[in-house]
Amino acid sequence: xxxPIKVSLxxxxxxxxxxxxxxxxxxxxxxxxxxxxxxxxxxxxxGLFLALPAIFCASATLIEKHELRRKRxxxxxxxxxxxxxxALDAAGASLGALGxxxxxxxxxLLVERSVAGAFIGASLAWLTVAVAAWFVRRQVRxxxxxxxxxxxxxxxxx
Amino acid sequence: MSEYVIRFLVGGAVVSxxxxxxxxxxxxxxxxxxxxxxxxxxxxxxxxxxxxGAVYAGAQSLSMMVGANALVVYSILVCQLLMxxxxxxxxxxxxSIVVWLGAAFGxxxxxxxxx
Numbered sequence: 001x002x003x004p005i006k007v008s009l010x011x012x013x014x015x016x017x018x019x020x021x022x023x024x025x026x027x028x029x030x031x032x033x034x035x036x037x038x039x040x041x042x043x044x045x046x047g048l049f050l051a052l053p054a055i056f057c058a059s060a061t062l063i064e065k066h067e068l069r070r071k072r073x074x075x076x077x078x079x080x081x082x083x084x085x086x087a088l089d090a091a092g093a094s095l096g097a098l099g100x101x102x103x104x105x106x107x108x109l110l111v112e113r114s115v116a117g118a119f120i121g122a123s124l125a126w127l128t129v130a131v132a133a134w135f136v137r138r139q140v141r142x143x144x145x146x147x148x149x150x151x152x153x154x155x156x157x158x
Numbered sequence: 159m160s161e162y163v164i165r166f167l168v169g170g171a172v173v174s175x176x177x178x179x180x181x182x183x184x185x186x187x188x189x190x191x192x193x194x195x196x197x198x199x200x201x202x203x204x205x206x207x208x209x210x211g212a213v214y215a216g217a218q219s220l221s222m223m224v225g226a227n228a229l230v231v232y233s234i235l236v237c238q239l240l241m242x243x244x245x246x247x248x249x250x251x252x253x254s255i256v257v258w259l260g261a262a263f264g265x266x267x268x269x270x271x272x273x
Binding site: 004006007008009015023024025030032034035036038044048050051055056057059060061063082084085086087088091092093096098099103104105112115118119123126130131134 | 162183185194206221223224
């Protein structure tokens with residue numbers, strides 16, 4: 001079976017320098033904000049904000065913008081395609097959030113025994129759960145499409 | 159003051175690294191996994207351990223589980239607002255933050271306020 005995941009370095013050229021700056025700024029601001037909340041209201045409330053989707057707003061907006069730009073270059077309106085691209089990113093993020101849940105659980109279990117072990121174990125748990133969830137979702141979609149079309153399973157390039 | 163400068167720089171760098179990783183990966187739904195990467199958590203928990211110790215960071219990660227559940231709700235809602243309500247990405251993601259806050263604090267309260 002062919003691996004459906006690809007790396008495309010050319011995608012980096014689509015971004016403008018200020019877009020990377022905005023993401024850096026938002027990431028820094030979210031980290032500072034979480035620190036301030038923890039200092040003011042304690043670790044328990046502060047911990048909630050470790051999963052704050054502050055960065056996601058910027059990422060989804062940029063994805064939509066890049067898709068619009070690409071379609072407009074081709075002479076198309078591109079609004080629907082932009083929305084679809086951002087929605088696919090959001091669908092992936094919901095699976096990534098399951099990975100984040102696994103990250104937090106493993107970190108909590110290990111941190112008092114070994115700090116390095118907690119970071120390594122939690123990161124591996126995030127990657128494993130997120131990627132496994134993505135593959136399961138993909139398989140379910142392929143089976144559903146095959147059943148609907150009553151034909152051979154088709155792999156959508158999305 | 160310098161603590162917050164360090165937080166800003168470390169957080170910005172980790173978030174940017176994960177975002178760029180998401181940019182180069184295809185398909186888009188797979189790249190989306192990196193939109194929910196624990197980038198802020200990696201930066202924050204490292205600093206928390208350095209400043210307050212492992213027990214403090216453990217308490218933060220326990221609450222983070224609640225926040226991650228709220229993030230699942232948030233991402234699904236954003237997806238629905240984009241596809242069914244036809245909203246643009248910026249308003250959809252900003253409006254949904256209210257739901258994330260409600261879900262996070264609601265679940266946190268159900269868990270006894272200690273998470």
